[in-house]
Amino acid sequence: MLLKIYLKEIKDCFRDRRTLLLTVLLPVIMMTGLTFFYEKLVSDGEEESYKLAVNEEFDREVEDIFSGFKNIELVKTANPEETLQEGKVQAALILGPNFTSDIENGEKATATIIGDSFGQKSSNLKNIVQNALGVYEKSIISERLEAKGTNRNLVEPFTIEQKEISDQNPNANLLAMLIPLILAIAIGVGSSPAASDLFAGEKEKKTMEALLITPVKRSTLLFSKWLTIATIGSVTGMITLLVVALEINLLTENLKKAVSFGDNAIVIVVLSVLVSIIYAMFTASLLMLTSIIGKTVKESQSYSTPVMMLAMFPTMILSSIGINELSFQHFAVPILNLFSLLKELVFGIIDYEHILITIASNLISMIILFIIGRILFLKDKWVMN
Incomplete structure (x- = not known):
């Protein structure tokens, strides 16, 4: 029954052209624009007149x-x-x-x-x-x-030489901010329409009552809808990573030089996909709550806007922190740990302790948010208008 409901919700989401546009095309267009903006930003101007x-x-x-x-x-x-x-x-x-x-x-x-x-x-x-x-x-x-x-x-008794602690391209730090920001915005923008429609939309269209009288447990309904939001967010995240990777590799010069994974390229790509899926699941839990609380799609979207704005704060926090200065708290705090871990991966650093801390903190947060959502979904006050 869970699989049937899940597949039905997925089909409904991707059948809606508006949702498909907001879920896939809009994030890709936004990320393409950001990629070329950062490429222009890191240009040294040698080719300019x-x-x-x-x-x-x-x-x-x-x-x-x-x-x-x-x-x-x-x-x-x-x-x-x-x-x-x-x-x-x-x-x-x-x-x-x-x-x-x-x-x-x-x-x-x-x-x-x-x-x-x-x-x-x-x-x-x-x-x-x-x-x-x-x-x-x-x-x-x-x-x-x-x-x-x-x-x-x-008059020149000595010379001063400056040497970076890392032999990475200086633009790697900017890229370490760009990719997580792109990923967080894309997952948020892609998941939000589906989340608003699956709970607040059902209440607004008066179809939630019909779902609740079916012989299906509310927990099953809740989990299938959450899984749908998480799937759409994961798909959006993976498509965004693929598009950004192709654009950086094929259409940019300065950003391309900043990426050098060597023999760890496959491992880093797999870990990046894993991190994006976990973050999509965490975002799905947050957006599920905002949709359950909202009585209409518009109200739900108003609640979900601050959730997507949270991705801006890690950019400001980590912009002045070096790769060797990252500590436990940077990987234990949800959302912040996405930026911290991807920053390490962009620099070609694979620290399995940090990876486990990031996964564990996100899973714990997801479980807590899901339990809160289940408590609300079991009460008619929150699932019916």
């Missing part, structure tokens, strides 16, 4: 500073800052009136870089110009030291 506004009297010698940057076009204008404000260029470089002569005479020269730090292209161009001027400054210092017969090591 830029326009830099400079003074009309820009010296030829200073122009040589940017000769190695083929993607930068110098736009000479009487008022570089005004040209920037008009949106004709991405940044402006204003040099002092006697920039070259001041340098030759050993006097202090000024250079002002103007741009918009909130604009990606402008910010990239500002960094490029600053680096180019930095190299030019060092070359002048070296020439002055050599002219005076001074060893350059006197």
Whole structure:
């Protein structure tokens, strides 16, 4: 009987075009947009073309500073800052009136870089110009030291080298935030329509009473409906993971370089699918409660909105936590543990202790939520309008 009810609910869900659209197509479209947004975000801007506004009297010698940057076009204008404000260029470089002569005479020269730090292209161009001027400054210092017969090591007594604790691509951390966020949103968006329709929808359409008078235990009805929501969420999660993986592998460059699982690729993929299924089951338990409490589909959706918003908090919490700083509580708290575990997997780390803690905490939470849902479903007050 459980199997028959489960198959009936699955068929009804996928027969409804509206639910199918919200369950499968909408999450895929959203995740595709997020993937390309993050790909654009991590781009270093080397392939972009830029326009830099400079003074009309820009010296030829200073122009040589940017000769190695083929993607930068110098736009000479009487008022570089005004040209920037008009949106004709991405940044402006204003040099002092006697920039070259001041340098030759050993006097202090000024250079002002103007741009918009909130604009990606402008910010990239500002960094490029600053680096180019930095190299030019060092070359002048070296020439002055050599002219005076001074060893350059006197002003540069030591060099600083920075080394990351992990040899992973720096974009891996961003990807470790992207994938769990995509997965959590997709499962929430995919499961919500089905959850609202299976409980609140039945009450609103006055068909719940007909179900309750059938010779089927309420616990069986409850479990079959919960299993339906969990199945739809799992399918949505797996489709999302597949689509995102294909898009990263085939349509991106920077994000693709950040992924390197080596010999553990199959294990990591299997564990990622397992985590998505467990999270879908946990989400199904939460959405089941919101649908039982809601008297109408609209009311149920109002209750379920905060559930989907919970996925935003782990992103903020873990964004400033390194992979080696994750501890027990990060894997013991539901929802947070999804982000923590997938962050480890993206970095190619397989810690079975953390995996077991994550699975156990989600299972315990699911059981508690299911018991609460069963208590409510056994009372007519919550299952009938």
